[in-house]
Amino acid sequence: MPREPRRDEVLDAAARLFARDGYAATSVRALADEAGFTKAGLYYHVRGKEELLAAICAESIEAILQDVERAVVDGAEPAQQLAAIIDAHVRFFHQHPDRLTVLNQEMGRLSAPRRRKIVRLERRYLGLLRSVLERGMKSGALVRLDPTVSAFLLLSLVNGLSDWYDPKGRVGRDALIAHVQRITLRGLAA
Amino acid sequence: MPREPRRDEVLDAAARLFARDGYAATSVRALADEAGFTKAGLYYHVRGKEELLAAICAESIEAILQDVERAVVDGAEPAQQLAAIIDAHVRFFHQHPDRLTVLNQEMGRLSAPRRRKIVRLERRYLGLLRSVLERGMKSGALVRLDPTVSAFLLLSLVNGLSDWYDPKGRVGRDALIAHVQRITLRGLAA
Numbered sequence: 001m002p003r004e005p006r007r008d009e010v011l012d013a014a015a016r017l018f019a020r021d022g023y024a025a026t027s028v029r030a031l032a033d034e035a036g037f038t039k040a041g042l043y044y045h046v047r048g049k050e051e052l053l054a055a056i057c058a059e060s061i062e063a064i065l066q067d068v069e070r071a072v073v074d075g076a077e078p079a080q081q082l083a084a085i086i087d088a089h090v091r092f093f094h095q096h097p098d099r100l101t102v103l104n105q106e107m108g109r110l111s112a113p114r115r116r117k118i119v120r121l122e123r124r125y126l127g128l129l130r131s132v133l134e135r136g137m138k139s140g141a142l143v144r145l146d147p148t149v150s151a152f153l154l155l156s157l158v159n160g161l162s163d164w165y166d167p168k169g170r171v172g173r174d175a176l177i178a179h180v181q182r183i184t185l186r187g188l189a190a
Numbered sequence: 191m192p193r194e195p196r197r198d199e200v201l202d203a204a205a206r207l208f209a210r211d212g213y214a215a216t217s218v219r220a221l222a223d224e225a226g227f228t229k230a231g232l233y234y235h236v237r238g239k240e241e242l243l244a245a246i247c248a249e250s251i252e253a254i255l256q257d258v259e260r261a262v263v264d265g266a267e268p269a270q271q272l273a274a275i276i277d278a279h280v281r282f283f284h285q286h287p288d289r290l291t292v293l294n295q296e297m298g299r300l301s302a303p304r305r306r307k308i309v310r311l312e313r314r315y316l317g318l319l320r321s322v323l324e325r326g327m328k329s330g331a332l333v334r335l336d337p338t339v340s341a342f343l344l345l346s347l348v349n350g351l352s353d354w355y356d357p358k359g360r361v362g363r364d365a366l367i368a369h370v371q372r373i374t375l376r377g378l379a380a
Contacts, residue, residue: 108212143376145372146361149361150369152353152354152355153347153350153369153370155350156349156351156354157350159346159350160342160343160345161346163342163346164346165342171339175336176339179335179336179340182377183373183377184377186333186379187374187378188376188377189376
């Protein structure tokens, strides 16, 4: 019996299907059928498929950004802030792997204005990361390297999780966080 | 005036269009028109669009694998072998960015038998990388971490280049190679 979903359930179910079958191949009808939602209940939360994709992308990056901003204003040493950023990003991925997979793979399908919004959020994330790296380089704690390249390489490590990491697999969340932190912090240390 | 292309020109032109517009949105006719090839000249090299995609994916990973295998059999220390693997992969990306972008983004569009061939090649690459890491960990040169996770993280660094690195941009190839090597080798050092 189809039921009325909560907004969060709609986004999770849509992310699962978009990640599994691709955005182009998924219809709102298939989503409602597979998730057991009424179409009215689904349309109560979003007006259509593109709005679903936009919400998945924007809310994912906003959630990570919130944690990252908290990590950056807390006055800790740059290395600790980097560790906190990695922790926040990997935790979000572990909890919502499909949402980040969709953000990485399908954001190009958004209309230009919606894509611009996501790009702005991504730039804010990149800017924060770069500012932490620059501070660490100036203080002498981190090796002097191009901070933009370092920031993109760090993002590649966490964004790449969609390609290989299975949150239900052999390697637990906290072991993964420690592994990424170890490589990054030692790799960037002066 | 359309002309007869060489095989390499066909693959490069197809990779450029697949990377720019997506595999699904590109037709063989559009490829021939835009690249200025005769359709007969194009069909002399490949039977159709999926064969083009399969060739781009397989030949990219085979080319990198060849360099990686050379690096792994030369008897050098594991850290030097890792440096050589990074060098080979970044060099290939720098020369053929569109081919690796297509491999990363579109290999899922291949039919199952063709995809399996690519997956086998990728597993061989991963296995070689893991064997180098394991040797380094055993000898005490590299920190003891899960070698599979380390191998995937290293691949994420180089595969992520498609998302942000512009070979014609401000950061040159050799600076990029040195940057990735620095972070990786220090990050993994015991």
